[in-house]
Amino acid sequence: MDFWSRLIGGSRSSTKTPRTTTPVERLTAFKKTCNSLQQIWRSSGSPSREAAANLHTRHCIDRLNHVLSDESRGPAPHPCLSYASTSQIFVTVTKLALTYQDEVIIGSAAVFFNTLIDAEIEGIVDNRVFSRALVDLVKRANVNSEDVESRLVELLFGVANNIRLQPRILPAWFFPNRSQLPEEEGSGRIEERQFEGATRKDDFPLFYLLVDYVHREGRAGDFARTGLLYLIETAKQSKELERWLIESDLATLMATGLGALYSQLSRHVPSPFAHGEMPTIIALSDHIPVPTLLEPPTGSDFESFLSYLLFWQDTIDHCPSAEVNDTLLDHFQVLFLQQLLYPSLLESSDVKGGSTAAVLTYLYRILDAIDQPQLVHRILHYLLASPTEKEPVVEVRSDRVRKHMSMSRRKSLEMLAAFAGEEENPSPSLFNLVDLILLSIKSKNEDTLVATLRLVAILLRRHHSFAGSLIKTNDPALDGRRTVGALNAEMQQLLSLATTISDDPSIHESYESYAKDATAVLESRLFIPSPRSSLLDGPADQPLEVRTDDAVFTAVISRLERFFSNSVMTNLALTDVITSLASSNLVSLDGWLLVHPSNYQYQKSAAKEESPSEPKESSGDEPNPDDPVAAIKESLLEPTWSENSVPPVLKVLKKLVDQIETWRQEIPDFDILIAARRELLHSGDTLMESRAPTRPPTRPPTRPSSRAPLSRVRSDQERSVSRGRTTEIIYDARLQSPGPSNRESTPASSPHRQTPSQPRPPQMADNVRRWMAKPYHVEESGELRPAPENGNGLGEEAGDQEPQAEVLPNFVTLGHILTNVVILYEFILELCAIVQVRSTLFEEAVYQ
Structure with missing residues (x-):
């Protein structure tokens, strides 16, 4: 062994002290x-x-x-x-x-x-x-x-x-x-x-x-x-x-430690757009700095608080003792929820620079981070002032009834109750989280509005078993399933709205991408309550039907009606609320997104009139009612419905599409503007080629097969691009002035045609920027009216950026409208995908 050691180690081995x-x-x-x-x-x-x-x-x-x-x-x-x-x-x-x-x-x-x-x-x-x-x-x-x-x-x-x-x-x-130490339980003697x-x-x-x-x-x-x-x-x-x-x-230490970290959090959330950088979809709009759309950079203080909260979650998950767990949760509710979190929500201010946006954002981040059922149940059960008949109910198992509690546990509850009763604090039974959401969703403060919508979206997405506590619901019908023909009719109606906005040849690729995303989301959110669970949240048999007269739902619809005048960040959060509600298997789509099956009208007489002209295969007998082919044909019949039966979301979407049709008649080259804006949003910070086409395109240009900007901006990983570059785009040489469009093709020798090697005329970019900055006045009802050409000075600004309407808050620009039109188009496609996927996954469309 020494020989091989000397051979491998060489002369260096002789200089070291032997270790063996x-x-x-x-x-x-x-x-x-x-x-x-x-x-x-x-x-x-x-x-x-x-x-x-x-x-x-x-x-x-x-x-x-x-x-x-x-x-x-x-x-x-x-x-x-x-x-x-x-x-x-x-x-x-x-x-x-x-x-x-x-x-x-x-x-x-x-x-x-x-x-x-x-x-x-x-x-x-x-x-x-x-x-x-x-x-x-x-x-x-x-x-x-x-x-x-x-x-x-x-x-x-x-x-x-x-x-x-x-x-x-x-x-x-x-x-x-x-x-x-206390004496044996049941002896009745214990040291106070x-x-x-x-x-x-x-x-x-x-x-x-x-x-x-x-x-x-x-x-x-x-x-x-x-x-x-x-x-x-x-x-x-x-x-x-x-x-x-x-x-x-x-x-006590764990609850007060969590409360101390929460008390140190700032009541002002800074803007996430540092150094003038922001996502393209925000840059191509009349941006108002709202810090709550994206994951806010809340700093190390909030990260420390979140780490401690996740430790609470892990503790409850790993603790094998039910009594220790209950003791922890009791202190969490009394010392943190009741003494700190709820008062911070109640005492927050909605004025400009107030704390409502910050505390709602913190609550949103809390609910987004945790998924431990007992912890979530304590938070939402308290803040939403549940339960009702259909809301979360704690079932106490026989081995955990009070008479079987240990003496230590009983006394711990008594001392905690005495501590909680020392001060009279406001109770959610008088003003709960739903009341705060209802006030904040009607707020004129953009920070508060976006933070509220994000909170509602996370409640419906991550903790949708509490949807019935947030939005009023009705008991479901005995059989709310629709036929395949009815589903086809609903899908055709939604898709027709999307194609009316933009007749994009790549719609199939876009829809396929949304269908894949919807499948993953619906499968991950499928909620099946266990009958053995001590917590039963939400309905256990059939999905609940949303009441369209609910105050929170009505407020969301009211915001949806002002879609084109909303900020881009508001619309992204607003569409997230609706898609989150639509993707819950605990909530039915009937009555608010799709027509209720009870309102379908089938034209069966027309089908019967066609049958006499065809030779009967039978020997003259009446058709067999058990014939499976006849049942399938009947299931494929597409119903109609009256105007009064149109659900509120679909009614608003139709109204918005009608407004787009009006703009298509009033604004020259409106379809080309929409197509160019979509291409720019999908390409990120990649600029389109600075050349005009030989002929004006008859169809919007195709886009790469990728996820829509609506879904991309909602995700936590967004690419931020410099605003100054994204607006330098030439849609067509014909758009150098806001005058009437020339429908004739441009000759190849025309001086307006630019080859890739030729520099772009500076005045062309200025004209396009001025055209994109055309102002529209926002009426109190939310309608948009064209403003006078030089009525507000918009369009006169120079520089590389699109002029902003934030100087005059009652005005929006044409560029802002175009961005919201693209969001609406992608939103409708996303809804179509959710409806189709859940009809298969949840078996909501059947053959009779």
């Missing part, structure tokens, strides 16, 4: 180093030798780590590890590290303890002296380095992991005062001071050290949160630990 020593030699060297540390500790009172002792201590601990590391990787026996356990050298290491408060020594001491923990030697982790030395090191060490701090917290995590795997070592770390929720750090110091680091970011916070989860999970194997978790201030 016998166990006896290794133990001798280890004992010598331990004696040196003992000697340093005994003589550490001399100030003159402090610097030398500090350096000597570093070297000695490093040598211990080196020997233990080599030994732990080798085969047994491990004499040095056994000697470290019996000699308790770890006590000396802790004393020296705390004496010198040197971060290098503290870091080396952390490595030393970590090696002993990983070695799993008998008499180490289950030793109370070892636990006291480790706790003292972590508690009293004064460190500023994140790396050293994370090493110390990693020690706590390592111990928690060992306790989870070997619960028998718990007594070495958890030693409650036996005289303070047990239920004060007082801090009991001496009982379980390891637990409280982990709690101190739970809110931290980075590795230290990750180790602390995971270690604490391991300890809480161990409660299922220790009744004593479970009782201690209920009686201690764990729930």
Whole structure:
């Protein structure tokens, strides 16, 4: 072996100290180093030798780590590890590290303890002296380095992991005062001071050290949160630990810690568009800086709060004790929801620069982040002032009725109720989240409006089992399913609206893309309540029907009627609300998006008139009512319906499309403008070629097979482009002036035709920008009227950007209208895809 080592290592191997020593030699060297540390500790009172002792201590601990590391990787026996356990050298290491408060020594001491923990030697982790030395090191060490701090917290995590795997070592770390423990349940005798929720750090110091680091970011916070989860999970194997978790201030610390982080959040959300950059779809509109459309950059404070909230979610998921879980949730509701979150919503201000937009955005982010059923149920059950007959109801199982609660749990509830009753706080029974949403959705403050729509959308998308608490619903019909022919009629009506807006030859590719997205969304959102669940949210049999007279629904429809005058961000959030409602299997489409099946009118007589002219296959007998072919033919009949039966969403969409038809007659080359705007939105920051076509296109140009901008901007990953470049687009040389369109083709020799190599005339770009900035006045009813040519100065601005209507808030530009027309087109296609996919996935279209 030595021959091969010398051959491979070469001449360098002869200069190194051999690492392969016998166990006896290794133990001798280890004992010598331990004696040196003992000697340093005994003589550490001399100030003159402090610097030398500090350096000597570093070297000695490093040598211990080196020997233990080599030994732990080798085969047994491990004499040095056994000697470290019996000699308790770890006590000396802790004393020296705390004496010198040197971060290098503290870091080396952390490595030393970590090696002993990983070695799993008998008499180490289950030793109370070892636990006291480790706790003292972590508690009293004064460190500023994140790396050293994370090493110390990693020690706590390592111990928690060992306790989870070997619960028998718990007594070495958890030693409650036996005289303070309650007597056996049912005896009726219990010490009153047990239920004060007082801090009991001496009982379980390891637990409280982990709690101190739970809110931290980075590795230290990750180790602390995971270690604490391991300890809480161990409660299922220790009744004593479970009782201690209920009686201690764990729930109070966690709830007040979450509340403290929430209280530090700013009540003003900054704009997400930094340095003048924004998505193309926002840049090509009359942009008003609304910070709540995209994921707001709420900063490190909110990220810390969100991390702590996710820790709450993980704790409830991993806690095996129902009573500990209920104790945590009770404190969460009283100390966070009731004392902080709800008052912040109630006291928020809707004025310009107020806090309503911020607190609604925080609530939206909270509901978007969590998915733990019990936690979601507590939040929405409280804020929405549920339940009603069809709303979330908590079912208490027989093993959790009050008479079977432990004495600790009962007293904990009494103390929490007394604490909650000390102050009279407003209750959601008088003013709940629905009332706030209703006020905010009618707000004239754009920040508040967009934040409210985002909140409604996330409620309907992520937690649609509570849709019945947000929007009033009716019991479903006995059989609300429609025939295949009725579905075809509905689909043709929706698709005809889209093709009226833009006769795009690539509509099939666009629709296929939306159908794939709708399939993924509907499959992921399919809600099937379990009969064994303790929480039943939403209907369990058939989807509920939306009441069209509901105040929130009516407010959404009112905003939809002002679609073209809305800001782009409002429309993106508004369409997200409607598609989220449409994609819920707990909500029926009948009556608000599709015609109710009871209002269908079938022309059966016309079908019967055609039958006599055809030869009858039968022998003159009446047709068999059980004939499957006849039933299929009848199911394929497409019904009609009266104007009064048209659902409100479809009625508004028709009205908007009629307005587009009016503009098509009034505005020259309107179809080309729409097609060019769609092409620009789909291409992102890629500019179209600066040349005019030989002939004006008879159809809108095709777009690449990609997702629509409507879906792309809703996602969290958006590309931001500089606004100054996206507006420099030449649609056609004929559009250099806003005069009548020349329908004749431009000759090839025309000076208006530009080859790719020729520079673009500056006045052409100015004319197009001026044409896109043509103003339209917004009436109080939401209708748009053309403004006088020079009535407001719009179109006179120079520069590379489209003139903005935000200077005069009652005006919008033609460019803004075109962007909203494109959004409407994509929105209708998205609705079509959702209707078709859910009819198959949810079996809502059948053959009779």
